[in-house]
Amino acid sequence: MHTDARTLENNSLIEGDLCIIGAGAAGISMALQWIGKPQKVILLEGGGLEYEPAMQDMYKGKSIGQPYYALESTRLHYFGGTTGHWAGYCSKFDEIDFKKRDWVPNSGWPISLNDLEAYYPKAHSLLELDHYSYDPAYWLQQDASLKPLEFDNKIVWNKIWQFSPPTRFGNKYREPVLNASNIHLLTHANVTSIHANDRSVKEVTIKNLAGKQHTVRAKHFVLACCAIQNARLLLASNIGNQHDQVGRYFMEHLEIPSAELHLPTARALKFYELKFFYTKMRAELALSEQQQQKLQVLNGTAALSPKETGQEVAATDTPAVTSADEHLKGWQQSEKYFKEGQVPAPEFKPYKVYDLYTRMEQSPNPSSRITLDTEKDALGLPRVILNWQLTSLEKTSIRKLYEVIGQQAGAAGIGRVRMLEWLYDEHDASWPSTLGGGWHHMGTTRMHDDPAQGVTDRNCKVHGIDNLYVAGSSCFATGGASNPTLTLIALTLRLSDHLLSMARP
Amino acid sequence: MKRRKFILLSLAATGAASLPFAGCSPHDAPEMLSKLCDEKTMREIGREYLAKHPAENNRDALKKLTRPADIRAEFSNGNVVVIKGWVLSLTEARQCALLTL
Numbered sequence: 001m002h003t004d005a006r007t008l009e010n011n012s013l014i015e016g017d018l019c020i021i022g023a024g025a026a027g028i029s030m031a032l033q034w035i036g037k038p039q040k041v042i043l044l045e046g047g048g049l050e051y052e053p054a055m056q057d058m059y060k061g062k063s064i065g066q067p068y069y070a071l072e073s074t075r076l077h078y079f080g081g082t083t084g085h086w087a088g089y090c091s092k093f094d095e096i097d098f099k100k101r102d103w104v105p106n107s108g109w110p111i112s113l114n115d116l117e118a119y120y121p122k123a124h125s126l127l128e129l130d131h132y133s134y135d136p137a138y139w140l141q142q143d144a145s146l147k148p149l150e151f152d153n154k155i156v157w158n159k160i161w162q163f164s165p166p167t168r169f170g171n172k173y174r175e176p177v178l179n180a181s182n183i184h185l186l187t188h189a190n191v192t193s194i195h196a197n198d199r200s201v202k203e204v205t206i207k208n209l210a211g212k213q214h215t216v217r218a219k220h221f222v223l224a225c226c227a228i229q230n231a232r233l234l235l236a237s238n239i240g241n242q243h244d245q246v247g248r249y250f251m252e253h254l255e256i257p258s259a260e261l262h263l264p265t266a267r268a269l270k271f272y273e274l275k276f277f278y279t280k281m282r283a284e285l286a287l288s289e290q291q292q293q294k295l296q297v298l299n300g301t302a303a304l305s306p307k308e309t310g311q312e313v314a315a316t317d318t319p320a321v322t323s324a325d326e327h328l329k330g331w332q333q334s335e336k337y338f339k340e341g342q343v344p345a346p347e348f349k350p351y352k353v354y355d356l357y358t359r360m361e362q363s364p365n366p367s368s369r370i371t372l373d374t375e376k377d378a379l380g381l382p383r384v385i386l387n388w389q390l391t392s393l394e395k396t397s398i399r400k401l402y403e404v405i406g407q408q409a410g411a412a413g414i415g416r417v418r419m420l421e422w423l424y425d426e427h428d429a430s431w432p433s434t435l436g437g438g439w440h441h442m443g444t445t446r447m448h449d450d451p452a453q454g455v456t457d458r459n460c461k462v463h464g465i466d467n468l469y470v471a472g473s474s475c476f477a478t479g480g481a482s483n484p485t486l487t488l489i490a491l492t493l494r495l496s497d498h499l500l501s502m503a504r505p
Numbered sequence: 506m507k508r509r510k511f512i513l514l515s516l517a518a519t520g521a522a523s524l525p526f527a528g529c530s531p532h533d534a535p536e537m538l539s540k541l542c543d544e545k546t547m548r549e550i551g552r553e554y555l556a557k558h559p560a561e562n563n564r565d566a567l568k569k570l571t572r573p574a575d576i577r578a579e580f581s582n583g584n585v586v587v588i589k590g591w592v593l594s595l596t597e598a599r600q601c602a603l604l605t606l
């Protein structure tokens with residue numbers, strides 16, 4: 001069922017059992033699990049069914065600290081959320097990502113990879129991915145033309161990515177959500193305040209640009225608006241922040257051209273190359289857990305692309321970049337061309353030089369944070385200020401990644417690695433202008449058993465509030481080497497199961 | 506400098522009349538670097554290496570240091586240096602240094 005909240009009589013009251021705030025990857029994934037259940041689910045989406053500039057404007061904010069993209073470019077404010085312009089990269093987190101690492105301050109989750117294993121296959125399916133396997137051996141068996149580089153896998157291993165079409169949740173899952181009799185989607189339903197007494201949320205206020213204001217009540221509430229917006233709403237309502245943790249530990253993936261791999265003879269590296277829309281799987285080079293521990297570095301990978309194409313470089317914009325609208329249109333145009341058969345089938349040619357492009361997690365840093373601005377949006381909600389902060393461990397980790405890959409390339413007779421100039425000086429902690437991010441916002445309501453060190457507990461429940469939960473990557477305690485979408489959906493499905501178990505009589 | 510001259514210089518540095526890198530995989534003779542970059546780059550690497558290791562700024566001393574070496578084993582054993590971004594075996598870097606002397 002769908003209602004545009006602008007059409008409701010002012011000051012309407014909407015009631016249900018579960019209220020999911022946000023209809024992006026997390027919100028829609030959760031809602032799909034409740035279809036056909038006896039409970040009434042209210043799914044609130046601040047935007048409409050399609051992109052609207054006025055709604056997108058509400059995601060504007062300021063950025064201080066490390067230069068970053070315009071905040072309204074990195075997320076989408078309509079049904080389907082940021083899946084509207086994501087690139088489809090999917091990979092599982094690694095075991096080490098969940099562990100306490102004594103060389104990574106504030107690392108460690110209260111759950112392990114094993115706690116998500118049961119949910120990854122379903123998340124995989126929602127993202128329309130290929131066979132559920134992230135074992136390189138499986139993929140190498142499927143296609144004899146895939147040849148891995150001859151690294152010692154105990155030191156440098158092939159971490160597997162799979163590629164969603166990319167699934168646009170707003171299109172793919174619109175019909176099942178709208179047709180579900182027990183799911184009530186309200187669009188133009190922006191939550192502007194969460195009202196709680198000591199231990200529970202009673203209701204939320206929703207507003208829209210038509211000037212309407214309504215109240216939503218439910219037994220349980222789930223914030224699923226993305227990391228920046230989840231923190232924004234908690235801060236604006238002064239909820240869950242008794243220990244000043246909300247908004248802290250904002251994490252991104254550092255994505256940056258970093259080095260080159262030079263080969264003595266040209267080689268086609270199909271196993272590592274990405275051809276958008278055609279590639280279903282590819283490998284990136286990663287350091288083993290033992291190496292990360294030995295070198296005291298963060299988790300990250302090196303992706304390869306032929307020097308001639310520079311495709312990886314083009315795939316991520318530098319901070320001074322496109323609007324959400326332009327980015328969205330770019331993807332829509334590209335997908336249209338592909339469907340019309342205008343994107344030629346890829347050839348995997350041999351090259352002598354490959355660009356090496358890093359995706360590196362950042363060390364959880366309480367000073368890297370979202371706070372509220374005094375400026376407000378059109379609905380009166382304070383805008384956000386992002387203060388993206390990094391530590392020296394990020395750059396050290398990147399340099400060591402390429403030292404090891406270079407060392408191993410030499411040992412195996414593969415070739416030689418040349419780092420780019422910004423990595424020459426191991427004592428230089430500065431960052432070049434080419435440093436970008438993946439638009440992977442994580443950590444602002446991080447999970448921790450101790451309320452003084454996190455916002456949510458191991459079941460994604462906000463500490464101190466009995467019926468408020470958070471879904472998505474804002475609960476991540478660390479960022480891992482992997483793009484967050486697959487894991488945030490797995491974590492959301494786990495939360496959904498937890499709520500379902502509480503809802504059963 | 507042509508690649509052939511670089512190889513000959515390396516041979517001369519070892520003082521060996523026969524192939525100096527016995528025991529190496531033929532794919533990993535020091536000539537690897539000459540397949541990847543030009544003479545100018547190798548000289549720049551050499552100069553940078555000597556700037557960081559001024560005690561080796563002596564042709565005779567370097568000749569002794571660039572005796573026959575298993576380059577791949579150097580990488581395996583961690584005998585590597587990073588010069589102008591290139592992750593090289595110590596011997597490779599020294600061979601580049603010899604080019605400048």
